[in-house]
Amino acid sequence: MSDRHFDELATRFAEKIYGGAKGAIRLAVLQADLAEALPDRPLRVLDVGAGLGHMSLWLAQRGHQITLAEPAEPMLEGARQRFAEAGQNATFLQAPWQDLLGQLQEPFDLVLCHAVLEWLAEPAAILPVLHQLTAKNGWLSLAFYNKDALIYRNLLKGHFRKLRKEHFAGEKQSLTPQQPVDPRELATQLAADWQVESRSGVRVFHDYMPQQFQAKAKLIDLLEMELAHRRHPSFEGLGRYLHWICRPR
Numbered sequence: 001m002s003d004r005h006f007d008e009l010a011t012r013f014a015e016k017i018y019g020g021a022k023g024a025i026r027l028a029v030l031q032a033d034l035a036e037a038l039p040d041r042p043l044r045v046l047d048v049g050a051g052l053g054h055m056s057l058w059l060a061q062r063g064h065q066i067t068l069a070e071p072a073e074p075m076l077e078g079a080r081q082r083f084a085e086a087g088q089n090a091t092f093l094q095a096p097w098q099d100l101l102g103q104l105q106e107p108f109d110l111v112l113c114h115a116v117l118e119w120l121a122e123p124a125a126i127l128p129v130l131h132q133l134t135a136k137n138g139w140l141s142l143a144f145y146n147k148d149a150l151i152y153r154n155l156l157k158g159h160f161r162k163l164r165k166e167h168f169a170g171e172k173q174s175l176t177p178q179q180p181v182d183p184r185e186l187a188t189q190l191a192a193d194w195q196v197e198s199r200s201g202v203r204v205f206h207d208y209m210p211q212q213f214q215a216k217a218k219l220i221d222l223l224e225m226e227l228a229h230r231r232h233p234s235f236e237g238l239g240r241y242l243h244w245i246c247r248p249r
């Protein structure tokens with residue numbers, strides 16, 4: 001297995017998903033968590049696997065200085081356009097995480113790594129690199145596709161054969177990640193170098209709603225309820241993605 005750099009097709013899918021309610025909830029949760037955690041001063045930010053740059057653009061608009069690193073040209077091009085349309089500047093690097101230590105000299109105040117781990121052949125291998133890229137008193141914002149939520153969705157759908165076979169990876173060209181992340185395994189891998197400061201679930205109920213209720217719900221209500229329940233002790237771990245803000249030890 002190798003890392004999945006997004007091609008044209010994946011870029012189009014990603015644009016579609018980010019444009020809907022799922023994308024809006026995702027951004028609202030990530031933004032609320034970061035707004036709460038970050039100080040009120042301009043930060044040097046690195047977005048690893050930045051994709052179309054949605055989160056970076058939001059940070060740029062708040063006065064932070066952004067570097068986007070992304071190996072896939074169609075995704076990086078989408079990000080360039082989004083920044084240009086918004087009249088924002090940034091540094092755009094076409095590079096996978098494996099090349100970053102060779103290209104970047106100084107560590108960053110804030111490193112984003114959102115929805116990338118689950119597309120990597122060896123997700124654990126990126127963690128020491130993220131640690132070196134993050135300043136000693138900095139932050140790592142880590143969001144990943146939650147294996148527990150995938151198991152729960154399969155339980156709800158009665159996909160028991162799939163569960164027995166532990167068949168969780170998406171098909172080759174699909175936009176279902178190739179390696180859903182086990183949160184307990186990740187917590188163990190992080191423990192030596194990072195303190196996890198906050199944990200939220202991204203979409204703790206929306207994706208489980210019966211379709212007729214999902215279709216009827218207003219986005220404004222979905223956002224309010226997802227934000228209100230993102231850290232509920234029984235629901236946080238059901239988020240389709242989990243967002244952890246980590247500080248280096």
Ligand SMILES: C[S@@+](CC[C@H](N)C(=O)[O-])C[C@H]1O[C@@H](n2cnc3c(N)ncnc32)[C@H](O)[C@@H]1O
Pocket residue numbers: 003004005006048049050051052053054055069070071072075095096097098113114115116119120
């Ligand atoms: C689901 S997208 C997430 C994009 C963005 N971070 C976001 O949250 O909107 C996953 C991204 O990881 C990128 N990716 C895949 N392998 C990578 C690698 N080795 N280094 C950095 N990024 C990688 C893909 O090209 C894709 O743009």
